[in-house]
Amino acid sequence: MTQVTVPKFQGVNFYANKKIAENFKALAQRKGCSVTQVALAWVAAEGIIAIPGTTRPERLDENFSSRDIELSKEDKQEMRAAIEASKPQGDRYSKEASKAIGN
Amino acid sequence: MTEANLPVVANIDAIQAEFSPFETLHEDDGLIPTARELNIAFVAYGPLGHGWLVNDFPYQTPDDFNSDDYRRQSMYTASLRPRTNR
Numbered sequence: 201m202t203q204v205t206v207p208k209f210q211g212v213n214f215y216a217n218k219k220i221a222e223n224f225k226a227l228a229q230r231k232g233c234s235v236t237q238v239a240l241a242w243v244a245a246e247g248i249i250a251i252p253g254t255t256r257p258e259r260l261d262e263n264f265s266s267r268d269i270e271l272s273k274e275d276k277q278e279m280r281a282a283i284e285a286s287k288p289q290g291d292r293y294s295k296e297a298s299k300a301i302g303n
Numbered sequence: 304m305t306e307a308n309l310p311v312v313a314n315i316d317a318i319q320a321e322f323s324p325f326e327t328l329h330e331d332d333g334l335i336p337t338a339r340e341l342n343i344a345f346v347a348y349g350p351l352g353h354g355w356l357v358n359d360f361p362y363q364t365p366d367d368f369n370s371d372d373y374r375r376q377s378m379y380t381a382s383l384r385p386r387t388n389r
Contacts, residue, residue: 208325209353209374214365217325217355224324224356239324239356243347247339248322250350283324 216286223282233269240266242279315343322347325355353377 207213221235228238236252240263243250252263271279318338320329326349329335338345351357353374361367368374 207375208377209355209368210365214362217352220324221352221356221360225358228358235356235358235360236351239351242324243322243350246322247345248335248350249317249344249346250322251319251346251348252350253348279324283327287327 219286220282223279227275227279231269231275233266234262236262237266237269238271241269241271242276245271245276315341317344317346319346319348321349323350323352323356325352 209217224239224242225235228235231238233241236259240250240252244267252259254260254263318334320334322329322335322345329345335345337343365375
Protein backbone atom coordinates (compact mmCIF):
# COMPACT_ATOMS: atom_id res chain seq x y z
CA MET A 201 0.00 0.00 0.00
CA THR A 202 1.41 3.34 -1.05
CA GLN A 203 0.60 6.31 1.08
CA VAL A 204 0.71 9.85 -0.19
CA THR A 205 -0.36 13.10 1.33
CA VAL A 206 -2.67 15.41 -0.51
CA PRO A 207 -4.31 18.64 0.66
CA LYS A 208 -7.26 17.67 2.78
CA PHE A 209 -9.50 20.64 2.30
CA GLN A 210 -8.17 22.00 -0.97
CA GLY A 211 -8.68 21.18 -4.65
CA VAL A 212 -10.82 18.15 -5.42
CA ASN A 213 -10.99 17.17 -1.76
CA PHE A 214 -12.81 20.37 -0.91
CA TYR A 215 -15.60 19.37 -3.26
CA ALA A 216 -15.52 15.72 -2.20
CA ASN A 217 -15.97 16.77 1.42
CA LYS A 218 -18.70 19.19 0.46
CA LYS A 219 -20.63 16.37 -1.19
CA ILE A 220 -20.34 14.21 1.92
CA ALA A 221 -21.44 17.18 4.03
CA GLU A 222 -24.52 17.66 1.83
CA ASN A 223 -25.56 14.08 2.58
CA PHE A 224 -25.14 14.62 6.30
CA LYS A 225 -27.13 17.84 6.01
CA ALA A 226 -29.99 15.98 4.32
CA LEU A 227 -29.92 13.29 7.00
CA ALA A 228 -29.93 15.97 9.72
CA GLN A 229 -33.01 17.54 8.19
CA ARG A 230 -34.79 14.18 8.14
CA LYS A 231 -33.84 13.54 11.76
CA GLY A 232 -34.74 17.04 12.86
CA CYS A 233 -31.33 17.72 14.37
CA SER A 234 -28.21 19.67 13.50
CA VAL A 235 -25.54 18.55 11.03
CA THR A 236 -23.08 18.41 13.91
CA GLN A 237 -25.34 16.14 15.94
CA VAL A 238 -25.91 13.69 13.11
CA ALA A 239 -22.17 13.61 12.32
CA LEU A 240 -21.40 12.80 15.97
CA ALA A 241 -24.18 10.18 15.99
CA TRP A 242 -22.56 8.59 12.95
CA VAL A 243 -19.16 8.38 14.64
CA ALA A 244 -20.83 6.85 17.71
CA ALA A 245 -22.69 4.36 15.51
CA GLU A 246 -19.28 3.22 14.25
CA GLY A 247 -18.42 2.31 17.84
CA ILE A 248 -16.03 5.21 18.19
CA ILE A 249 -15.84 7.78 20.98
CA ALA A 250 -15.80 11.28 19.51
CA ILE A 251 -14.10 14.22 21.16
CA PRO A 252 -15.57 17.30 19.52
CA GLY A 253 -13.77 20.42 20.60
CA THR A 254 -15.79 23.48 21.42
CA THR A 255 -15.35 26.74 23.30
CA ARG A 256 -19.07 27.41 23.87
CA PRO A 257 -21.35 25.85 26.50
CA GLU A 258 -24.33 25.72 24.14
CA ARG A 259 -22.27 23.73 21.66
CA LEU A 260 -21.32 21.33 24.42
CA ASP A 261 -25.05 20.79 25.10
CA GLU A 262 -25.71 20.33 21.40
CA ASN A 263 -22.86 17.85 21.05
CA PHE A 264 -23.88 15.89 24.13
CA SER A 265 -27.48 15.49 23.04
CA SER A 266 -26.31 13.79 19.83
CA ARG A 267 -26.34 10.69 22.05
CA ASP A 268 -30.14 10.64 21.71
CA ILE A 269 -30.04 10.30 17.93
CA GLU A 270 -30.43 6.82 16.58
CA LEU A 271 -29.37 6.02 13.06
CA SER A 272 -31.16 3.21 11.27
CA LYS A 273 -29.37 0.59 9.23
CA GLU A 274 -30.59 2.42 6.11
CA ASP A 275 -29.28 5.76 7.40
CA LYS A 276 -25.87 4.21 7.97
CA GLN A 277 -25.80 2.51 4.59
CA GLU A 278 -26.70 5.75 2.89
CA MET A 279 -23.96 7.73 4.66
CA ARG A 280 -21.43 5.01 4.00
CA ALA A 281 -22.28 5.06 0.30
CA ALA A 282 -21.85 8.84 0.21
CA ILE A 283 -18.47 8.59 1.96
CA GLU A 284 -17.24 5.81 -0.33
CA ALA A 285 -18.35 7.68 -3.43
CA SER A 286 -16.31 10.75 -2.46
CA LYS A 287 -13.33 8.99 -0.98
CA PRO A 288 -10.07 10.28 -2.47
CA GLN A 289 -8.42 6.91 -2.36
CA GLY A 290 -6.90 4.41 -4.75
CA ASP A 291 -8.92 3.95 -7.88
CA ARG A 292 -11.29 6.64 -6.67
CA TYR A 293 -8.89 9.34 -7.77
CA SER A 294 -9.80 11.04 -10.96
CA LYS A 295 -7.05 11.07 -13.58
CA GLU A 296 -6.54 14.77 -13.01
CA ALA A 297 -6.24 14.34 -9.27
CA SER A 298 -3.83 11.44 -9.65
CA LYS A 299 -1.64 13.51 -11.91
CA ALA A 300 -1.72 16.37 -9.43
CA ILE A 301 -0.34 14.15 -6.69
CA GLY A 302 2.32 12.65 -8.92
CA ASN A 303 0.88 9.34 -10.03
CA MET B 304 -1.15 -6.29 13.60
CA THR B 305 -1.81 -9.09 16.01
CA GLU B 306 -1.83 -9.26 19.75
CA ALA B 307 1.62 -10.84 19.65
CA ASN B 308 3.11 -7.62 18.26
CA LEU B 309 1.83 -5.48 21.09
CA PRO B 310 3.88 -4.61 24.14
CA VAL B 311 3.10 -6.90 27.03
CA VAL B 312 4.22 -4.46 29.69
CA ALA B 313 1.36 -2.01 29.22
CA ASN B 314 -2.36 -2.55 29.07
CA ILE B 315 -3.78 -0.32 26.37
CA ASP B 316 -7.29 0.90 27.18
CA ALA B 317 -7.70 3.50 24.48
CA ILE B 318 -6.03 5.00 21.46
CA GLN B 319 -6.65 8.37 19.89
CA ALA B 320 -6.53 9.22 16.21
CA GLU B 321 -8.54 11.17 13.70
CA PHE B 322 -11.87 9.83 12.49
CA SER B 323 -14.75 11.51 10.70
CA PRO B 324 -16.82 11.09 7.54
CA PHE B 325 -13.92 12.90 5.82
CA GLU B 326 -11.17 10.83 7.41
CA THR B 327 -11.73 7.09 7.38
CA LEU B 328 -8.08 6.16 6.77
CA HIS B 329 -7.81 4.20 10.01
CA GLU B 330 -10.58 1.85 8.92
CA ASP B 331 -8.30 0.81 6.08
CA ASP B 332 -4.85 0.89 7.68
CA GLY B 333 -5.78 -1.62 10.36
CA LEU B 334 -5.93 0.70 13.37
CA ILE B 335 -9.70 0.62 13.93
CA PRO B 336 -10.13 -3.11 13.17
CA THR B 337 -7.26 -3.92 15.53
CA ALA B 338 -8.69 -1.74 18.29
CA ARG B 339 -12.03 -3.53 17.89
CA GLU B 340 -10.39 -6.94 17.91
CA LEU B 341 -8.47 -6.17 21.09
CA ASN B 342 -11.35 -4.34 22.77
CA ILE B 343 -9.40 -1.09 22.88
CA ALA B 344 -11.50 2.07 22.79
CA PHE B 345 -10.93 4.22 19.72
CA VAL B 346 -11.18 7.89 20.62
CA ALA B 347 -11.57 10.17 17.63
CA TYR B 348 -10.38 13.71 17.28
CA GLY B 349 -11.64 15.85 14.42
CA PRO B 350 -15.03 14.07 14.32
CA LEU B 351 -16.61 17.06 12.58
CA GLY B 352 -13.99 17.28 9.85
CA HIS B 353 -12.25 20.20 11.60
CA GLY B 354 -15.33 22.35 12.03
CA TRP B 355 -16.84 21.51 8.69
CA LEU B 356 -19.87 19.40 9.62
CA VAL B 357 -21.94 22.26 10.98
CA ASN B 358 -25.19 23.87 9.86
CA ASP B 359 -23.56 27.13 8.86
CA PHE B 360 -20.46 26.11 6.90
CA PRO B 361 -19.97 29.26 4.85
CA TYR B 362 -17.32 28.28 2.29
CA GLN B 363 -18.18 27.56 -1.32
CA THR B 364 -14.68 27.13 -2.75
CA PRO B 365 -11.27 26.26 -1.25
CA ASP B 366 -10.24 29.88 -1.78
CA ASP B 367 -12.88 31.08 0.69
CA PHE B 368 -10.77 29.98 3.67
CA ASN B 369 -8.88 32.88 5.24
CA SER B 370 -5.23 33.01 4.25
CA ASP B 371 -4.18 31.98 7.77
CA ASP B 372 -6.79 29.19 8.08
CA TYR B 373 -4.95 25.94 8.79
CA ARG B 374 -7.40 24.14 6.51
CA ARG B 375 -5.38 25.55 3.64
CA GLN B 376 -2.41 23.46 4.77
CA SER B 377 -3.96 20.32 6.27
CA MET B 378 -2.83 17.22 4.49
CA TYR B 379 -4.71 14.04 3.88
CA THR B 380 -2.94 10.72 4.00
CA ALA B 381 -4.44 8.69 1.21
CA SER B 382 -3.93 4.99 0.76
CA LEU B 383 -3.36 4.25 -2.86
CA ARG B 384 -4.71 0.81 -3.27
CA PRO B 385 -7.82 -0.70 -4.77
CA ARG B 386 -10.86 -0.03 -2.67
CA THR B 387 -12.12 -3.03 -0.75
CA ASN B 388 -15.80 -3.76 -0.52
CA ARG B 389 -17.40 -3.66 2.86
